[in-house]
Amino acid sequence: MAAAAVAESQFHVLAVDDSIIDRKLIERLLKTSSYQVTTVDSGSKALEFLGLHDDDGQSINLVITDYCMPGMTGYDLLKKIKESSSLRDIPVVIMSSENVPSRISRCLEEGAEEFFLKPVRLSDLNKLKPHLMKTKIKDQIKQQSQRQQEEESDESDFQSPSPPQQQPQESQQSQQQQQQQQQQQQQQQQQQQQQQSNNNKRKALEEGLSPERTRPRYNGIATVV
Amino acid sequence: MGILDNQFGHLQQLQDESNPDFVAEVVNLYFKDSERLLNEITVALDQQNVDFTKVGGHVHQLKGSSSSIGAQRVNNVCTAFRSFCEEKNIEGCQQYLQHLKQEYYLVKNKLQTLFQLQQQLLSAGGSIPAYEMR
Numbered sequence: 001m002a003a004a005a006v007a008e009s010q011f012h013v014l015a016v017d018d019s020i021i022d023r024k025l026i027e028r029l030l031k032t033s034s035y036q037v038t039t040v041d042s043g044s045k046a047l048e049f050l051g052l053h054d055d056d057g058q059s060i061n062l063v064i065t066d067y068c069m070p071g072m073t074g075y076d077l078l079k080k081i082k083e084s085s086s087l088r089d090i091p092v093v094i095m096s097s098e099n100v101p102s103r104i105s106r107c108l109e110e111g112a113e114e115f116f117l118k119p120v121r122l123s124d125l126n127k128l129k130p131h132l133m134k135t136k137i138k139d140q141i142k143q144q145s146q147r148q149q150e151e152e153s154d155e156s157d158f159q160s161p162s163p164p165q166q167q168p169q170e171s172q173q174s175q176q177q178q179q180q181q182q183q184q185q186q187q188q189q190q191q192q193q194q195q196q197s198n199n200n201k202r203k204a205l206e207e208g209l210s211p212e213r214t215r216p217r218y219n220g221i222a223t224v225v
Numbered sequence: 226m227g228i229l230d231n232q233f234g235h236l237q238q239l240q241d242e243s244n245p246d247f248v249a250e251v252v253n254l255y256f257k258d259s260e261r262l263l264n265e266i267t268v269a270l271d272q273q274n275v276d277f278t279k280v281g282g283h284v285h286q287l288k289g290s291s292s293s294i295g296a297q298r299v300n301n302v303c304t305a306f307r308s309f310c311e312e313k314n315i316e317g318c319q320q321y322l323q324h325l326k327q328e329y330y331l332v333k334n335k336l337q338t339l340f341q342l343q344q345q346l347l348s349a350g351g352s353i354p355a356y357e358m359r
Contacts, residue, residue, distance in 0.1 A: 019258075019286065019289055019290055019293075020254055020258060021251060021254050021255055021258060021290040021293050021294065022289065022290070022293055024250065024251055024254060025236075025251065025293055028239045028244065028247060029239065032239055068285070097288070097289050097292060118289065118292065118293065119232050119235070119292055119293045119295075121235055122235070122238075122239075
């Protein structure tokens with residue numbers, strides 16, 4: 001269905017506010033602007049949600065949070081997000097009913113993209129698009145450079161010096177040594193690849209393919225005399 | 226000063242055929258939440274040792290939600306009330322609690338009348354025009 005296809009490419013916003021009225025309002029504003037919305041009533045619940053859905057399809061593209069909340073303030077939440085290696089790239093917007101310049105600059109310095117004064121209006125939400133598009137472009141660039149790295153490392157496998165060629169009338173011992181060397185090299189490369197893939201889950205998917213490809217190649221070289 | 230400012234108009238703009246009860250839902254939440262807060266404030270001011278920070282917190286919440294639905298007079302009374310909390314002025318607080326209740330019931334009354342009229346209009350087969358911001 002066309003509608004389902006559009007929904008998949010929608011941005012998902014996490015809205016945080018302790019006021020039930022403001023949660024209802026921000027939800028309606030965001031939905032009217034065609035965003036997918038999840039609302040929570042506290043900073044700790046927000047972190048819980050972000051942590052739970054870090055890996056799966058429910059990833060959050062932007063967090064919009066009230067400043068004044070009991071327990072964890074919007075500022076505290078902003079800090080926690082920016083301090084987290086997995087969450088820091090998510091754009092954060094702060095809302096407040098109070099126009100306090102020092103508060104505003106503190107939030108912006110800590111990495112908030114925007115500061116909205118309440119009551120938030122539809123026109124304010126227009127300012128969100130560029131921040132969301134920025135992360136989309138960042139993701140695309142990341143994916144592209146990963147693919148390039150993949151291709152490059154595959155190529156260098158192919159060009160790396162093959163294990164020393166030995167005479168056909170080889171004693172069994174040296175043949176075994178040759179095989180061991182090949183295995184060691186394979187292991188080293190797999191370890192290297194493993195390290196890189198730890199940094200990115202997407203890479204791990206593609207990693208699954210490369211060992212399969214390298215093994216047959218080595219076998220190919222080993223049998224060439 | 227009007228009882229409702231143009232923020233209420235912005236709320237009405239968010240209502241459409243796919244969300245026909247949006248304004249009523251928000252306003253009903255506001256009534257429930259405000260009456261709870263007014264209660265808490267009344268109880269807190271009745272204590273032997275008044276916790277002015279607590280009272281101020283409730284007033285802050287009421288101010289926020291009033292601003293969100295456009296109840297500007299309630300909003301303004303809350304601002305003044307908060308100063309009395311900060312000064313720990315018990316008489317000022319008691320006086321302004323009364324003001325607050327008056328303004329709150331005034332806006333509640335107006336909104337309920339508005340919804341009643343809208344209902345009558347719909348039952349008579351009419352339609353409610355979409356609100357246009359000037």
